[in-house]
Amino acid sequence: MPRQLRDGTAGGPRQWSRTAQTQRALLDAARQVFTERGFSDASIADIVERAGSSVGSLYHHFGGKSELFVALWEQHQLAHEEAATKAVADARNKGVTDPGQLFETGARAFLHGSWQRRDLTLLFSSGDVPPGFDMMRRRRGREWIGQNDSLLRLTDRPEDRVYAAILTSLIGEGAYEVAAARTRRQAEKIIDAVTEYARRLMAGGPWHPGIEPPSIGTTAGAGLGLDGIH
Missing domain, CATH: 1.10.357 (Tetracycline Repressor; domain 2)
Incomplete structure (x- = not known):
């Protein structure tokens, strides 16, 4: 589950909207990469590139590749x-x-x-x-x-x-x-x-x-x- 939801991080509606959009983009990209290449061969670099995001953002919201798979x-x-x-x-x-x-x-x-x-x-x-x-x-x-x-x-x-x-x-x-x-x-x-x-x-x-x-x-x-x- 995304860290934002696990930790209950507070924020205004606009911040929540940006967070939700980022998490959704990362999950959608991870779905594409994992189903195309499998978990072992999927790379964080490929996921964040497809999501239009960054490695730091992925780690911030999910903690890593395994946590993204579990989410x-x-x-x-x-x-x-x-x-x-x-x-x-x-x-x-x-x-x-x-x-x-x-x-x-x-x-x-x-x-x-x-x-x-x-x-x-x-x-x-x-x-x-x-x-x-x-x-x-x-x-x-x-x-x-x-x-x-x-x-x-x-x-x-x-x-x-x-x-x-x-x-x-x-x-x-x-x-x-x-x-x-x-x-x-x-x-x-x-x-x-x-x-x-x-x-x-x-x-x-x-x-x-x-x-x-x-x-x-x-x-x-x-x-x-x-x-x-x-």
């Missing part, structure tokens, strides 16, 4: 969260209460965001990342699991936690495949496939020892259709 990732994650939250809220306002339908609605918003920002999705999945980034990404993944726990109204039992983790991982892996699609039409087919797999997993609910889950063949899709929530 891009944080904005990408925030966009995912805002889109999923809005989609779920809109579905609830339309009267949808079934947890499975709400999860699918949020998942679709997440996956569509992965296509819209596919350059960033592929960048952050490439493995060419700053030191410590994978740990941050795992921590964020655990947060997503916790949010899905709540959305699906699960208990704190280990098997429920694993169930939420499997569903969350499915959406995460699906996001990469969506971003790698060659066309929007192909991406939409992948989104349909991912949500169908999620629907099948949700058909029987989480496994609990001593309780046999119902057959997928007789319950798949029950109460989890897409009608009315596209």
Whole structure:
């Protein structure tokens, strides 16, 4: 996150506007350079040249190349969260209460965001990342699991936690495949496939020892259709 936002530096509206413009220009330039060359081969000189800024300004606002990469990732994650939250809220306002339908609605918003920002999705999945980034990404993944726990109204039992983790991982892996699609039409087919797999997993609910889950063949899709929530 930019230092201006982390430190809460005070300033008038004009100063804030200049700061925001500089940060935006650096983030936009970093996005271009990172997605073209990868993190390791990207240079600060290239980023500031494209931003029309200076090395000193980059270090002032972000602290360095790694911090700039992380700031891009944080904005990408925030966009995912805002889109999923809005989609779920809109579905609830339309009267949808079934947890499975709400999860699918949020998942679709997440996956569509992965296509819209596919350059960033592929960048952050490439493995060419700053030191410590994978740990941050795992921590964020655990947060997503916790949010899905709540959305699906699960208990704190280990098997429920694993169930939420499997569903969350499915959406995460699906996001990469969506971003790698060659066309929007192909991406939409992948989104349909991912949500169908999620629907099948949700058909029987989480496994609990001593309780046999119902057959997928007789319950798949029950109460989890897409009608009315596209």
